[in-house]
Amino acid sequence: MKFHKSIVIILSLIVSLVLSACNRGEQVAGGSDSKKVIGIAEANMSNEFITYMIDAMKEEDKKHSSDFEFVYTDAQNDSAKQMNQIENFISRKVDAIIFNPVDTVAAVDIVSRANEAGIPIIVVNRTFDGVDKATAYAGSQSIESGLIQMEEVAKQMSGKGNIAIMDGEMGHEAQIKRTEGNKEIISKNPDMKVVLQGTAKFSRADGIKLMENWLQTGEKIDAVVANNDEMAIGAIMALEEAGKLDEILVAGIDATPAGLEFVKNGKLKVTVFQNATGQGKAAIDLAVKAAKGEKVEDQIIPYELVTKDNVDEFIAKYNK
Amino acid sequence: MSANIENIKQNPLNDKQLLKGRSKNVMQKYGILLVLLFLCVLMWILTPHFLTVTNLVNIVRQMSTIGIIAIGVTPIIITKGIDLSSGSLVALVSVIVASFAQGNYPLLIPILMAVVVGVAVGLINGTIIAKGLLAPFIATLGMMTAARGAAMLYSDGRPIGGLSESFKFIGQGTILGIPVPVIIFALVGVATWIILNKTKIGKYIYAIGGNEHAAVTAGINVKKVLILVYAYAGLLAGLAGMTLTSRIASGQPQSGLMFELDAIAATVIGGTSLFGGIGTIGGTIIGALIIGVVNNGLDLMGVSSYWQQIVKGAIIVAAVYVDSRKNRTK
Known part of the structure; x- marks a missing residue:
């Protein structure tokens, strides 16, 4: 009896967890058909830099929330998982993809799949050989x-x-x-x-x-x-x-x-x-334009040297 | 070794048999001690910088985190279990402790949080395993993933800094010239040695690992012992997480990656059998030191990081092989 009870409790816990997770996903992903959808494939949301980039993206995507929906996925640094997520975006026929590659070798293949499906793909943060095949790149040169x-x-x-x-x-x-x-x-x-x-x-x-x-x-x-x-x-x-x-x-x-x-x-x-905010904003900006069918170009966000002389300027960026 | 297991299986609570098992373990311990000494001499010949007081203190301090976790994992492996969640637990404890080590909380609060979180996670593992809901491998694998997620959630995936000076003492301070992490490592070692060798619970742990069914028949409350064993491992992983957080002055959701495997490696190198029933704390400490000496020696020689991984893997396998051979010939 005791046994049964605990199994039931655990199962119901899992079910409720999954349901609540789905619900949250639905809020982002669902909604009316009239809106255009932009799929964002993040490499690893537990990377500190990427969390700052996502903050900037979410800040920026609010500006377009009346016409666009933004779906965020996290590959958890797993290249195969990212491939699946991009495939899902493609089969869902999203209007643009923002792609933050896990694996800079597999990235070439992912870009060509989006191209075949005729979906604009904006690469963000990490560049790779063959990035020129993507619609545009927003980021720096490592x-x-x-x-x-x-x-x-x-x-x-x-x-x-x-x-x-x-x-x-x-x-x-x-x-x-x-x-x-x-x-x-x-x-x-x-x-x-x-x-x-x-x-x-x-x-x-x-x-x-x-x-x-x-x-x-x-x-x-x-x-x-x-x-x-x-x-x-x-x-x-x-x-x-x-x-x-x-x-x-x-x-x-x-x-x-x-x-x-x-x-x-x-x-x-x-x-x-490395300007996480600049990269995040630029990526959303490019994806929105591309989804509307406008022409877009690479946006290279330069690195900036920090020493004791100019450090306050950068501390201020985080304290905003 | 297999004959030894047979003995325990047939007669789980016969003191004489257990004693025989233990004395054999002592041989095993010395076998691995020789491996450690051999490695030390080798490093000393290969690099003149190895044998200095500062460097030896460094090695023990560097290994103390993994060592503390390994000491907690040893009783688990003796009961034929495994704990894959300790690395993630280190991360979870790290971010929680860090958030309580900021500002004006008294030092006792973060320490208490480390204990509470560690024991709580250990209790969950132990309860699931003791009730027979899941095998240890799966239960702790699930916890490994979930605890890492919880650490990310709690910290937003970002490090937590600004820790108080008093808290930093745990990882960075020294008492009579001995680094505090080393003292914690030693105390934990002694306490666990006493539990395993001088208490009834210790005897039960070996008996369960030898033959769980026989242990049940002999009237041991196996469930209770298992829950205690996993809770204890959680406690030690919590202490390790706290020490590490203080050492690096930052609570990091990314910390502790692969620590569970290093801890298991240290335990197994130290002669604990994955088949249960056999293992000593002395062996585990020596196992941890072997990993530490190898890491340190290869760094001192400037060996490239690719080669370091290969050499480390080979040494782990070789150390266990030499040890098991020695056992066989005796």
């Missing part, structure tokens, strides 16, 4: 952030010194391009060289560990250049604990609220702002 970051590091170090590069999750587009950008600049400065390189998986905890271990190698490090702010903060925490933050320059990318705080107090010397 490699640029690595270039800007390293250029500023080189400037602050007068073009010489030993560099340690902290990679993000290996194989991730941002890791590949940012490190590539870093190395391009280093190769132009004969007095700079990479003495250490390792991955801290974009994570602060791993950044602390890797930096602690690097400090034990006895290698002379003049700057730690990290693929993102979280790892850079991890490196800063380990350096502070070892009393070596004065000797080693630390640089990150992303200009997250936490990162900006570290720039403000002078511990993080360099970070690079």
Whole structure:
């Protein structure tokens, strides 16, 4: 009896959960037929940057809510799941798709499916080889952030010194391009060289560990250049604990609220702002235009260098 | 080893047999201790920077999070269970604790939250498993997904910062020169050792892992023991999450990824059998240290991250193989 009861309770819990989830989906997806529909396929809603981009999209989509419906899906960083979601959009005959690719290789195929179905597809945030086949791209050029970051590091170090590069999750587009950008600049400065390189998986905890271990190698490090702010903060925490933050320059990318705080107090010397709001707005704007049949063009949102001199300007962006 | 299981199966509560089982476990423990020593000597030969006090302290501190989780997972695996939810639980605890570690709450509040959330999730796991609704693998797999979702929901998928200085002491402070996470790791180890070796519950845990049916027949309240075991693992995962959050001064819904697998690896390297009935806390701690030494040594040598993963995988397999062979020959 007891057994039965708990099964019933659990089942009814699950059913009610599923129902309430469906209901919420319905509110977004359902509605009158007269409205045009835009499907938005997000790569990973648990990525901090993407959450800011979505905030901007939802802010922007309100402006068009009288004529448009916006359906958001989350691939949870799973390329196959994203493929299914896009296929659903296509079979539903949405009027435009906003596509934030999980996998920059599979992306080419997804774009061509939308093209075959005659549905405009706007790629946002992550670019890839073959992105020109899409209707338009709204975002930045990943490699640029690595270039800007390293250029500023080189400037602050007068073009010489030993560099340690902290990679993000290996194989991730941002890791590949940012490190590539870093190395391009280093190769132009004969007095700079990479003495250490390792991955801290974009994570602060791993950044602390890797930096602690690097400090034990006895290698002379003049700057730690990290693929993102979280790892850079991890490196800063380990350096502070070892009393070596004065000797080693630390640089990150992303200009997250936490990162900006570290720039403000002078511990993080360099970070690079990627405009989540700008990308989100541009994507909605392009998709709405494309769905109406207007002609659209790529919108490249530039990265911006952040140092102590201009950090307040960026802190203000988050406090709006 | 299989003969050993047979013994327990035939006679689950015979003290002599259990004792025999334990003494064999001691051999197993020393086997893996030799592997750890061998790795240390190897790293010491390969890189002169390995054997310094700072570096050794670093290794233990770096492994303390996984170590604490692994100590909680060990009794579960001894009962023939598994816990896949610990990594996600770390994330859930991390964001909840962080939100209570901001501003003016006294230090006790975030600590209490870590305990409450950890135990609550563990109790849910334990209850589902003890009632026989689902196998441990499935129940905790579900929890792994759900707890990660809950962490995202609670935090909006964003890190929570601005933690109080007093809270940061848990992960960053030292007492008499020893990092606090290492002290927590040690205390948890001692407490769990006592539970497994000096209490009735401990005896029951081994008996259930040896043969659950026999344990029931012998009058052990198996359900109660199982619920306690999972709740205890939840508690420790909660403490690990709290320590990590304090260490990185940020509550992160993305933290703890794959921690459950590292913890299980540490436990299994340490000689705990996935078939139940066998395992020691000493072994698990050494297992965690082996993973820590390998991570640290490869970083010190500047081995590329692709190779690091391959080497780590090979060492996990080799360590267990060497250990099981040693057992066989004795």
